[in-house]
Amino acid sequence: MSTVDLTRRNQRSARWSTLAAVALALVVAGCSSSSASAPSKASYDKQANAICQTFNSKLKSVGSAISSSSSDTEVASALTDAISLAEQGSAKLEALPKPSGDNTALNKAYAAQDAQVTQMKQLVAAIKQNDAAKAQSTEAALNASNDPLNAQFDALGLTTCGSGSST
Secondary structure, three states: OOHHHHHHHHHHHHHHHHHHHHHHHHHHHHHHOOHHHOOOHHHHHHHHHHHHHHHHHHHHHHHHOOOOOOOHHHHHHHHHHHHHHHHHHHHHHHHOOOOOOOHHHHHHHHHHHHHHHHHHHHHHHHHHOOOHHHHHHHHHHHHHHHHHHHHHHHHOOOOOOOHHHHO
16 A cells, blocks of 8 residues: 555545544534423523513614615615524524423424525515515515414414514
8 A cells, every 4th residue: 555545544534533523522412402401491481582572672773773765775784784683683592492392393483583584685685686576575475474473482482582572
């Protein structure tokens, strides 16, 4: 076996060892967030609603900067700020350890929330491209998704994230 072949084999071995170590770390990390350390439903709801309250306040501040006389550039800028806040809030919510029994419903609600963020990005793109028809249809889809998402959060006890987010 040549030195080049031996070097390649050692590099492959080192790469596989590194991948195995990373995979093992992920498995261990996954095990550490098991239901044994899951918070109570009441504790989770309190933490999640507090996160939503913080980000709802920030989002209202961004929204108050827009009026009927705002330019498309101003609207797109405010929406971009709102997207950033929504992503930060979602990340904080999704990082919370979940109470046992709510994983599926929470993941479904968070996926719907992420879909709304995607729609907001599409709305910004349509506004920047001066595509009024696309902006209107995207805004209509975004508005139509609000009530079902609020109902999902409300059903989970996350009323500040749900219907309480509009008050």
